[in-house]
Structure formats: structure tokens, C-alpha cells
Amino acid sequence: MFHKFMLLQFLLVAFSAFAISRVVQKARQGLLSRGAGAVWAVLWLALGVAGALPQTTSLLANAFGIGRGVDLAVYLSIIALFYALFRVMARLEQQRQEITELTRALALREPRLSSDELKIKN
Amino acid sequence: MLPDDVFVIIPALNEAGRIGQTVTSVRQQCRRIVVVDDGSSDGTTEEALSAGAVVLRHVINRGQGASLQTGTNYALAQGAAAVVHFDADGQFLAEEIPGHIQSVLDGTADAVFGSRFLGRTIGLPRTKRWLLKISRLVNALFTGLWLTDAHNGFIALSRGAAERIRLTQDRMAYNTQLPAEVKRLGLRYSEQPVTVRYHRYGQGVTGGFRILIDLLVDKLVR
Numbered sequence: 001m002f003h004k005f006m007l008l009q010f011l012l013v014a015f016s017a018f019a020i021s022r023v024v025q026k027a028r029q030g031l032l033s034r035g036a037g038a039v040w041a042v043l044w045l046a047l048g049v050a051g052a053l054p055q056t057t058s059l060l061a062n063a064f065g066i067g068r069g070v071d072l073a074v075y076l077s078i079i080a081l082f083y084a085l086f087r088v089m090a091r092l093e094q095q096r097q098e099i100t101e102l103t104r105a106l107a108l109r110e111p112r113l114s115s116d117e118l119k120i121k122n
Numbered sequence: 123m124l125p126d127d128v129f130v131i132i133p134a135l136n137e138a139g140r141i142g143q144t145v146t147s148v149r150q151q152c153r154r155i156v157v158v159d160d161g162s163s164d165g166t167t168e169e170a171l172s173a174g175a176v177v178l179r180h181v182i183n184r185g186q187g188a189s190l191q192t193g194t195n196y197a198l199a200q201g202a203a204a205v206v207h208f209d210a211d212g213q214f215l216a217e218e219i220p221g222h223i224q225s226v227l228d229g230t231a232d233a234v235f236g237s238r239f240l241g242r243t244i245g246l247p248r249t250k251r252w253l254l255k256i257s258r259l260v261n262a263l264f265t266g267l268w269l270t271d272a273h274n275g276f277i278a279l280s281r282g283a284a285e286r287i288r289l290t291q292d293r294m295a296y297n298t299q300l301p302a303e304v305k306r307l308g309l310r311y312s313e314q315p316v317t318v319r320y321h322r323y324g325q326g327v328t329g330g331f332r333i334l335i336d337l338l339v340d341k342l343v344r
Contacts, residue, residue, distance in 0.1 A: 090343040100292050103180045104192045107158070111196060112167065112177040120126060120153060 012051025019044040124152040124220060127204070128227070129197035132157045132175070133189030134210035138164035145173035147216040148208060156196055157210070158189035186275070187296025191289040198284055203227075205284050207277040214276050215317050222314050223278040232283040232309035235269055235301065236276030241315030250320075257330060264337055265302040269313060273297040276316050283309050294329065295336035 020041055027037035050057050050073065057069025066072045113121075130152050134141050141157065148155055157170040161183035170177050178192055190207055197205050204226045208214055214236075225231040238246075239254075254272060261272035277300065279287070286307055291299040304311050 086343070089339065093339065093343050096292065097290060099182070100184045100188045103182050103184050104188070104195065107178040107180050107192050108196060108199075110179070112171055112179065114171050114174045114176060116153065116174040117176045 009051045009054065013048050016044045016048030016051060019047075124223070125203070126154055127202055128152055128206065128223060129154040129156055129193075129200070129202045129204070130206045130208050130219065131190055131193035131197060132170075132208050132210050133160055133186045133193065134158065134162065134166050134170065135160045135183060135186075136162045136164050136166060137210040138162070138166050138169050140212055141166050141210050142169040142173045144208075144210055144212050144216075145170055145175045147212075148219065149174050151216050151219045152206075154197070154200070154202075156193045158193045160184060160186070160189045185291075185293035185296075187289045187294070187299070188292035190296065194279075194284050194289075198281065202284070203281050205279050205281075207275055207279075209275050211321075213318050213320065215319070218276075218316055222276060222316065225312055225314075226278045226280045229280075230310070231312045232280045233300075233304045233311040234278040234314050235271070235311060236274040236316035237269065237271035237313045238274060238316060238318040239270045240313055241317050243318050243320070245320040246318070247320065253327065253330060257333075260334065261298050261301070264298050266305045267301045267311075269301060271313070274316070274318070276314075276318075278314075283307075291336060291340065293332070293336055295333045295340070298333070298337055 023032065023037050023040045023044065026032040027034065032040070050069070054069060057073060059069075061067065061069045061072040064072055066075070130148050132141070132144065132148070132155065134157050137144075145155055145157065153174075155175040157166075157175040157177045159167045159170070159177055159179045161180050167177045167179055176196070178196055180189065180192065194205055204223055206219055206223055208216075208219070222234055222236065226234055243251075258269065258272040262268045273294070275297065283304070286309075287300060287303040289296045289299055289303075301311075
């Protein structure tokens with residue numbers, strides 16, 4: 001059977017394998033938690049499957065009522081990106097507050113008193 | 123001279139050459155002055171100390187809102203009965219502090235907001251006047267309070283108000299958060315005419331946008 005393999009498919013599978021190996025490596029180094037590592041590994045695996053067997057994306061897309069597999073992938077990616085962005089923004093905001101709390105604690109730990117203030121307090 | 127349980131809090135960023143003058147003039151009215159040096163790289167701290175203020179120093183710049191909250195925390199720990207927010211750059215007149223704080227001291231208000239439109243302005247650039255009118259509207263939308271001067275830093279708070287209001291907006295958006303908190307907590311407030319003298323522009327249009335973004339981000343992620 002003559003199987004025509006697109007360059008893109010090859011690249012997707014190769015990249016997916018590479019990405020999974022990086023995830024495994026980072027998880028082993030302790031840079032990625034087990035949970036996060038698993039999630040990313042599944043995502044990259046899904047990318048690899050989509051690359052090797054593009055029919056799967058069409059099947060999935062039709063289940064959602066969308067014509068093309070690649071369209072579904074784009075829509076899902078956009079939703080995922082928005083969610084990730086929201087999480088990052090919330091995290092940044094939390095960190096901003098934490099930094100201010102630290103800066104404040106340092107400032108209050110060492111008030112510089114003028115001679116006037118020392119007189120008033122004593 | 124105001125009693126020793128009234129604290130004037132002055133946030134300052136690189137105000138060497140101005141802060142000494144400001145502290146000295148405030149000193150005529152009040153002995154408890156807290157300058158919060160918000161990460162200045164000049165001699166702000168030393169100058170403020172020489173002039174007779176207590177200086178709290180933020181090692182990193184956090185913003186005017188954050189500085190005021192730091193100063194307030196200190197004042198409350200020192201037993202403050204009332205606090206006054208005052209600008210470092212000489213835009214406000216120290217002589218107006220006693221009048222400003224009067225209704226807080228006699229217990230008729232928990233928060234007093236200064237208004238340059240009820241009072242007077244000296245050298246207000248025309249574009250700034252329009253910007254302030256627009257920000258008044260934006261402020262009213264975010265706070266539910268209609269103030270005649272949306273972003274006026276001359277504010278007096280009773281101890282009760284200062285204890286209950288926690289400013290989490292570090293930068294200029296605190297000017298919107300504060301009245302919003304007053305409204306939310308159901309505190310008694312009033313507006314007081316004040317004089318504002320201009321030598322520098324202050325918040326321009328980009329500054330205004332930054333404030334708006336801070337307020338929107340706050341709504342989105344918290």
C-alpha cells in the first residue's frame with residue numbers, strides 16, 4: 001500500500017518524541033512535578049498521535065461538529081492558552097503582593113528615627 | 123500644633139531637594155511625620171531625617187499606594203488616632219492639614235477626601251484638568267462614590283478607617299481603591315476644599331491608562 005507521509009507529519013512525530021524525552025528528563029531532574037510532567041507528556045503524545053494518524057483529528061473534530069481536525073486543534077489551543085494566561089496573570093498578581101509584603105516588612109523592621117521622634121517617644 | 127497621635131504620612135520617590143522643605147512645612151503643624159522612601163536612589167532618606175521625619179525605607183520601589191499602607195501600618199502601631207496622606211513634592215499646603223483633619227478629630231467623619239475643584243488650583247495645565255474630569259467618571263464607575271476630585275492624595279483617615287482599609291493596589295490605582303473601600307465598609311466620608319499647586323505634571327494619559335489596567339486586572343484575577 002502506497003502511504004504518502006507528509007513532511008509535517010514526520011516533523012510532528014519527531015518533535016513529539018523529542019518533547020516527551022525532555023519532559024521525562026526534567027521530571028527526573030525534579031524540575032517538573034509528577035503531575036505536571038504527566039500532563040505535558042500526554043499533550044505531546046496527543047500531538048504525536050495527531051501527526052502519525054491525522055484521521056484521528058478529523059474523527060474528533062466531527063464529533064464536535066467542526067469540519068477539520070486542524071481547526072479543532074486551533075480552537076482548543078486558543079482556549080487552553082487563554083486559560084493558561086489567566087493562571088499566569090493571577091500568579092503574577094499574587095507574587096506582586098508578596099513582594100510588597102516583604103518590602104514592607106523590611107521597612108517596618110528598621111524605621112529610621114529622627115532625633116525629634118526619639119524625643120517624642122521618650 | 124496637632125496632637126501627637128496625629129500622623130502625617132508622606133510617600134516619596136527621589137524627592138531630594140524637595141522633601142526637606144515639605145517636611146519642614148508640615149512640622150509647623152504636626153510633629154509625627156512618617157516619610158516612606160519608596161526605593162529612592164538619591165538623598166531622600168537623609169534629607170527627610172534631617173528635617174525631622176521618621177523614615178521607613180522600601181528597598182524596592184513598590185508604588186504610592188504601597189508606601190501609604192506601609193506608613194499607615196507604622197502609624198497605627200505607634201497608636202495613631204488619625205492619619206493624613208500628604209504629597210512629598212510641595213503640591214499641598216501644610217497649613218491646610220488642621221482644617222482637613224478637623225472632622226476626623228471631632229468624630230464626624232471617618233475619611234476626608236481633598237478636592238481641588240472645591241478648593242483651588244494654582245497652575246493646573248488645561249489638559250490635566252480634562253484628564254481629571256474623565257478620571258472622575260472612571261473612578262465613580264469603579265468605586266460607586268461620586269467625588270469631585272478623583273485622584274487627590276490629600277486624605278485624612280480616622281484610626282478606625284485606617285485599620286479597616288487595606289490597600290492592595292500598590293501603585294496609583296490606590297486612589298480608586300480607597301474610596302471603593304470607604305463605600306464598601308460604609309464609612310462616613312466628606313470632601314474638603316484644598317489647594318493644589320502645580321510645578322510638575324503628575325499622571326498623564328499613559329499614567330491614567332496604567333491605572334485603568336491595574337483596576338481591570340484586579341477585577342479579572344481576584
